[in-house]
Amino acid sequence: MPSDLRLTKSELYIGLMSGTSLDGADAVLVDFSSAPRVLGHYHAPYEDSLKRLLLNLSSERQVDILELGQAGIRLSQHYATVCLRLLEQAEVSPSSVAAIGYHGQTVRHCPELEQPFSLQLGEPSTLVELTGITTVAQFRQRDIAAGGQGAPLVPPFHQFMFSTSQESRIVLNLGGIANITWLPRDRSSLSGFDTGPANLLIDGWCQRFAHCSFDRNGDLARQGKVIPPLLEELQAHPYFKMAPPKSTGRETFHLGWALDKIQELGLAPEEPDILTTLTELTAWSVADAIKGQHYPLDTLILCGGGAYNQYLRERIAAHLPQVRVCSSEEFGLLPDQVEAVAFAWLARQTLTGQPGNHPQVTGAKGPRRLGAIYPA
Ligand SMILES: Nc1ncnc2c1ncn2[C@@H]1O[C@H](COP(=O)(O)OP(=O)(O)O)[C@@H](O)[C@H]1O
Ligand SMILES: [Mg+2]
The missing domain is CATH 3.30.420.40 (ATPase, nucleotide binding domain)
Structure with a gap:
């Protein structure tokens, strides 16, 4: 392991992003000790069967709740593998990472309903259990609770x-x-x-x-x-x-x-x-x-x-x-890394007690610390 990584231990974050394209998971390892520096990037496409399942869960009016629950676990297993491969490639141990910023996979985004919500699948507890790394997840919900769209957060x-x-x-x-x-x-x-x-x-x-x-x-x-x-x-x-x-x-x-x-x-x-x-x-x-x-x-x-x-x-x-x-x-950031780095940054905002949303952008009543922290 390069020696500077040991010194900057608490400034290493993983960002995990998968957007509406359903193209798969992007994972980045970022060092925030000075200007953000990407130490590793790993992209793992979703298997066809997982992609089909997520597409159904995103578009069908009625969904099978057992399928929904299991897809969340399957996603977290996929993401845990991605995190471990990323760290292996970068030769960094999980214990050196301050936190994972885990966006999850959006299957519904309905900020305009009478009871507005945005649903990201992917059980953070599973990710913590399999990686041993503190995880910040469910970023959009607090902004929606404060009257915002929950998006965009970047x-x-x-x-x-x-x-x-x-x-x-x-x-x-x-x-x-x-x-x-x-x-x-x-x-x-x-x-x-x-x-x-x-x-x-x-x-x-x-x-x-x-x-x-x-x-x-x-x-x-x-x-x-x-x-x-x-x-x-x-x-x-x-x-x-x-x-x-x-x-x-x-x-x-x-x-x-x-x-x-x-x-x-x-x-x-x-x-x-x-x-x-x-x-x-x-x-x-x-x-x-x-x-x-x-x-x-x-x-x-x-x-x-x-x-x-x-x-x-x-x-x-x-x-x-x-x-x-x-x-x-x-x-300094490749186009396919920007969003994942943003979620690493958002996790850091949460852990350091700073807001992640911007009310002018989302329409929320005010700045809020976003997400839930799942400790290692
Ligand atoms: N070389 C390429 N040429 C054209 N389109 C590309 C290329 N690489 C990626 N894309 C497009 O980018 C999409 C993935 O973009 P991404 O930023 O990951 O979206 P999301 O955040 O929704 O997951 C792919 O589904 C594809 O449409
Ligand atoms: Mg993508």
Whole structure:
């Protein structure tokens, strides 16, 4: 073990993230003793059967409660293996880690119901038992209890990591859902919200019609043409016109919604132009959300798996010609690590007695210490 790790023992955190894409678990080991430094990153895709189960639990109106309970345990077992592999790779012992920030797998996000809730599966006790590491989990619930959306939770981390007095920036996370964080150069305020779909319609189409799990680099979408009447139908979704604070998920944007529109227009769903149109919907909706807020903006920083979709990136840049578009890598974090590092940071906020949410972003009554601590 490198000697500096022993000295910074209490500043080592693991962040565990898996978003709406259901692409699997991202685990990062981060040293917060100075500017955050990623010491290890491990990505473990979900097995097909687990992915199918989670997709059902996320989208079916009625679910089997036994399946739900068991999926939570199965997820924690998966995550525990991921943590142990990550530590093995980095040659760090579990006892050197202050805590795991465990997001869990969202299967419902319903902040607008009369009894609002957001449900993340993954039993933290199992993770603690299997890793021996203190775990902070259930981050969204406190913010919702305080009247917030429970999402997005990453903007305060984006501010910590990416804000500067030199220029105004937006961090755009392209996960299953897309969310933005605006970081004005005068640091006068922090705002952010979910803009709508990022990859989940693209992935859904690829899995159903192209026998691949996603559109690598956007190579398939690049070959087709946008279908204007379909794009207009999709753009008419009321979510895009709602004022923030707002957050969304698979309940609102799922392939079935797009397929209904495709059918109404008499289009063939397997037509490759559909994928080009779905990709354009993401590019347009992100750019429209940014333009609609009239934010001064110099640089747009991309993160999340969608940052690797070169075609999507080009389309976003085409909608925002005055803006410099770059990757989070320029600022020291790879795009697929940013969200997991954010949850490591959120766990640290909780353990050090600091708030994790930002009321301006989520709409909560005030700043809150987030999460529940499951001690080792
Ligand atoms: N090389 C790539 N080209 C295009 N898309 C990619 C690439 N790598 C990842 N992605 C997209 O990113 C998604 C995963 O992004 P991620 O940020 O992990 O989302 P989530 O937070 O919802 O899990 C994949 O499902 C895929 O759509
Ligand atoms: Mg992911």
